[in-house]
Amino acid sequence: MLDKPILESLIQALGTKAVVSETEDLLVLGYDSTPGLHHLPDVVVYPTSTEQVQAALQIARQHRLPITPRGSGTGLSGGSIPIKGGMVLCLNKMNRILEIDEENLTATCQAGVVTLDLFNAVAEKGLFYPPDPGSQKISTLGGNVMEDAGGLRGLKYGVTRDYVMALKCVLPDGSLISTGGKSVKDVAGYAFKDLLVGSEGTLGIITEITVKLIPPPQDKRTFLAYFDEIRIAGAAVSKIIAAKIIPSTMEIMDKATINCVEDYVKIGLPRQMAALLLIEVDGHPAMVAEEAEGVERILKEVGAAEVHVAKDAEEAASLAAARRTALSALARVSPTTLLEDATVPRSMLAETFTLIERLTEKYRLTVGTFGHAGDGNLHPTVLCDERNEDEMQRAHAFYDELYEQVLAWGGTVSGEHGIGIAKKDYLARQIGPGGVAVMKRIKQAFDPEGILNPGKIFAGDQE
């Protein structure tokens, strides 16, 4: 429980309604979507402006309260879990879109704006904000920037980082920095903006974000291809890329995932198939026609069991929506769903599927795999029960061995979910002690007292 004077100064700075410290509130603000992680904060504040964020940070610093920022709590690596207690800074009420600049093709919004709300607002003006993480209906822009979220369109359009043009950021001492701007080119000094993207709230608190917008594609074509073997699906992906076709989306679901998703959406997905690929090509109509032909040809060449074309935009949207439910739908099967974010060079995709199959058998687990096949970014998900200790140990051994090989192939331990709490050890393996040491020095420069989101990305010196 927090000392009364701290609580009172917070209330004075932010208002009664914006400061929450009842047990029942604290209990539900110490988790995100990462399984098994939960920690109670001592207090939660809901600022509505940059100035209030500054005030909250100053009070926290005075009293040496750890600060953990939070958006909608949909993260998958524990980034917004207050493992050292202290203050959770909940930004979901800073949800105003401040400007859509149609001359410069940018949008500026507060950190708590929901991703899909921004997408819809710019779409009304005939513009396009491509990053679309699976949780776009819920996740906030601030959270997307902090974790550098990806999405289904990452293959062609890139991830959140590729769209961030400017950030307003409050540092732990309460001071404010602005970095970047609306100029498309900017090489003035260190690229703080790029350092802040993906920093998981360890360097500063982002309060305002300016993103780049692009014109939407004029046309698109959506395919659903079924496969008798998952390896063939992997081969199809590699061949499409090798044929110099970059679809906007190339998503994979294995049999377990197909069945769980179908249980929920009931749109007639093929329950007996080993895998399916959801492929979308978009752009100028002439290019779409050419690429669609190429995709169809390759799918037939590699031996896809069936290839279907979505009959209209509505059907295409329902397929993408179905894919977005994959992780949550897998949770139907078992009490606990442990998901990973392994990413490999795309040429290694078929081998990765083979490896996952082998390890699944070796460790006697149930695994559902889905993900952004076109990016080489897979989410092998162990369906287990956290009450079964032996099973949990086998699940961790599964991931250990998987990551060892992924790193040997030049892959990464996180394609888009971030390191957070869950993957600190894996990161250390990937970048080595030298890499960790540099990261710590950067952290030190921004946050000398170590009060911003402590315990994330890498182990602290005391640990």
Place this chain on the structure above:
Amino acid sequence: MAGKDKQAKPDKLGNFTAQDAPSYEDVLQCMRCGFCLPTCPTFALTGRERSSPRGRVALARAVAEGKLDFTEAVKEEAFFCLDCRACTTACPSGVRAGEVMEVCRSQSHQQQPLGHIGKSFRHFILQRMLPDPDLLEKSLLSARLYQRLGIQWLVRHSKVMKLGPAWMEKAEGMLPDLEAPLRPQLPELTPARGEKRGKVGFFLGCIMTLMYPEVSRQTVRVLSHQGFDVVTPKATKCCGAPHLNEGDRQTARALAQHNLNLFLAADVDYIVTDCAGCGASLKEYEELLADEADHAKLVSFRSKIRDISEFLSEVGLRTAELKPVKRSVTYHEPCHLCHAQGISRQPRELLRQIPGIELREMKEASWCCGSAATWGLKFSEESQQVLERKLNNVKQTGADILITANPGCQLQLAWGVREAGLPQEVQHLMELLGAATPD
């Protein structure tokens, strides 16, 4: 399963009592993805995690794990939940937060009992009045008298019911002009007209007979015109929805048992209702009575239950004789139809089949109207905000008629439209179908 009754199980789960508690699996199933957040009216109102489905399930889990007592705040959240079930529709993992909260309402009566007056009032309404159709109607000897008595009741017990500040004006304003109750007027058997297609039992709900007799009269007339013998058992009792809603699962079980036996004995092909709330509740008997009634009987009963729109769409509407109704309509989906029963397509299909009708979709058609049984009276301010969001969407359609399919929604929407000075008439789908059905 949340609805399953755990009375037979001796050991209790964490800080829940043994009877009518959620199961651990129900709360463990939530993987906290948050897909429910944007669909929850109370989260939209407050932005407060504990007032969201994910937060409520997390609270229940904390109670189940012994990390939290069944506190006043847990009780508050159980009753602040609208039970609209939008989160159930949105949840890919199959978590049923609304049902978990419904069970928690029962817990709150066990763990935080009301004072003496509150108890006897609750007892009077839930255990004496509602289960007894005769008594309900007697209090309605004169419709106007009831209108005054009803208000007096509420006045006398406003504190006990924890009604919101503006409840009285609203309750008075919401009551439609009352006619005589329908139940005594309807014959036990209304014969089919034209080529006979089967025999249905009609489950006439309490609110329908008391407040919307004309709607259900049309339902029976349409069914008969569509070629069905309609059996309306006079001994039908309340479906038990108000009891589940208030956390009185004992009385709900007794009522369910009665209705189950009554309708199975009537030997009908289907059991049809025009009240979405009743339909949802009837479809849950299987779980409610799982430990008490014969499994085969439950399965047989469940297989016969249909909402009227579900039924007509399934058997196919005979449209040859329908008269044109040249009006534009928009459709508000009752939560207990679209979320609790998964019925969205069928009412729209029927609307499109009525000659002359133009259906204009409103935005957020499946967003709650803010009525939600007594919620609209308990939280009148919040209810008003939920209602305004709905009315804005209605307004944008410019339709002549606002159609819905549940008496609770109809009360709230008719009142809201009147208060806001909107031009729309509010009708039950069956009134419209009745208008298209020749005499």
